[in-house]
Amino acid sequence: MSLLPSGAYRPPADRWGTFTRLAARLPEGCVAVVDRTVARLHPALIPALKARAPRAIIQLVGGERAKSLASLEKVLANGVNLPRSGTLVAVGGGTVGDVATVAAHLLKRGVRLVQVPTTLLAAVDSSLGGKGAVDLTVRGRVVKNPAGVFHYAEEGWLCQDLFATLSPQQIREGSIEAWKMVATLDAGLFKRYVRAPPTMEKLVRDARRLKESVCARDPYELTGLRRVLNFGHTFGHVLESLSSFQLSHGDAVGLGMLMALDVGRHLGATPGLVAAEVEAALQQGPGVLDRAHAARLLRRASQRDVVALLNADKKAGARGELRMVLLTALGATDVRDVASATWRELWPAWTEGVRP
Numbered sequence: 001m002s003l004l005p006s007g008a009y010r011p012p013a014d015r016w017g018t019f020t021r022l023a024a025r026l027p028e029g030c031v032a033v034v035d036r037t038v039a040r041l042h043p044a045l046i047p048a049l050k051a052r053a054p055r056a057i058i059q060l061v062g063g064e065r066a067k068s069l070a071s072l073e074k075v076l077a078n079g080v081n082l083p084r085s086g087t088l089v090a091v092g093g094g095t096v097g098d099v100a101t102v103a104a105h106l107l108k109r110g111v112r113l114v115q116v117p118t119t120l121l122a123a124v125d126s127s128l129g130g131k132g133a134v135d136l137t138v139r140g141r142v143v144k145n146p147a148g149v150f151h152y153a154e155e156g157w158l159c160q161d162l163f164a165t166l167s168p169q170q171i172r173e174g175s176i177e178a179w180k181m182v183a184t185l186d187a188g189l190f191k192r193y194v195r196a197p198p199t200m201e202k203l204v205r206d207a208r209r210l211k212e213s214v215c216a217r218d219p220y221e222l223t224g225l226r227r228v229l230n231f232g233h234t235f236g237h238v239l240e241s242l243s244s245f246q247l248s249h250g251d252a253v254g255l256g257m258l259m260a261l262d263v264g265r266h267l268g269a270t271p272g273l274v275a276a277e278v279e280a281a282l283q284q285g286p287g288v289l290d291r292a293h294a295a296r297l298l299r300r301a302s303q304r305d306v307v308a309l310l311n312a313d314k315k316a317g318a319r320g321e322l323r324m325v326l327l328t329a330l331g332a333t334d335v336r337d338v339a340s341a342t343w344r345e346l347w348p349a350w351t352e353g354v355r356p
């Protein structure tokens, strides 16, 4: 038994296996939060949880709407009888994982959390690193993640049987975030990926190891070290917003990475050969969308709209300069303040859908 309070940083214990086999180890009397779609697609899941005499099984409809105060309250209400040494199990994608993380943090000032990511994005990204949050509606507008916590899971269960029902698009979204970590953090691994594409299991293991290595050095996001994980997110978030969230986060980040490579090349921070190699790898590996997708969205907007979105995202400084993660070599990044004139020069090519 650890002397650290539940939710404090500790290296995560990853367990691989089928859900049924891993669930057999659950302590009795846990509370489980389960994505309803996952429960429907995997009929053995709920019986495996029920066999452990849980206090409650709460099913949430996965998707951004699950990250509401209403679902948080539902989880908390079902968890009031959980002792401080009790366990909350989150089975779902990033949305169910995020709301369950907040609930685990609040219940009895912190109970044990087991994350069972069921999307690839959750497996490689959101179920690691301790962050959880819910969205708020402020003056009629949904604001993403303003109410959040750090609460580290004690275990991550990687159940490949649950990934079998993911669509090619869901796999692409998660793969893009995983390739992001490899391109920015591990040059040798990146080269190996280009030579031979990894299996899904290897992709998940590698991405989790890389994200964990970053989080271990900055578990509560105090030093700025975790910023490397934002590669591709500056313009990725702009594209997500311009599409009214029709473009998925992973696909937006993929295109955002191409734009970050353009910015880096334009400033002389990213060598041309590196940018070309990473762009080709993102096309052949996870399958980043064509630049035409970004162009169609950017053509809908003015540069002023983009500035407003960058400001809302707190990515722009007082003079409109952007704090961006740029790739300086394979596996290496630098955070630079980028003047708005820089991306404005790239705008014509971006809106035509060609590489500047």
Ligand SMILES: NC(=O)c1ccc[n+]([C@@H]2O[C@H](COP(=O)([O-])OP(=O)(O)OC[C@H]3O[C@@H](n4cnc5c(N)ncnc54)[C@H](O)[C@@H]3O)[C@@H](O)[C@H]2O)c1
Pocket: 035, 037, 038, 041, 061, 062, 063, 064, 067, 092, 093, 094, 095, 096, 098, 118, 119, 121, 122, 125, 126, 127, 128, 129, 130, 131, 132, 133, 162, 163, 164, 165, 166, 167, 170
């Ligand atoms: N906490 C963090 O550090 C962090 C990091 C990145 C993203 N996030 C958050 O994660 C969320 C996105 O995560 P997501 O992409 O997993 O979204 P999600 O939870 O909405 O899942 C996407 C869809 O996939 C379905 N689904 C889940 N597992 C499935 C399976 N095995 N088979 C078939 N369908 C399945 C869900 O029902 C949902 O409709 C966002 O809210 C984002 O803010 C958090």
Ligand SMILES: [Zn+2]
Pocket: 177, 233, 249, 253
């Ligand atoms: Zn992301």
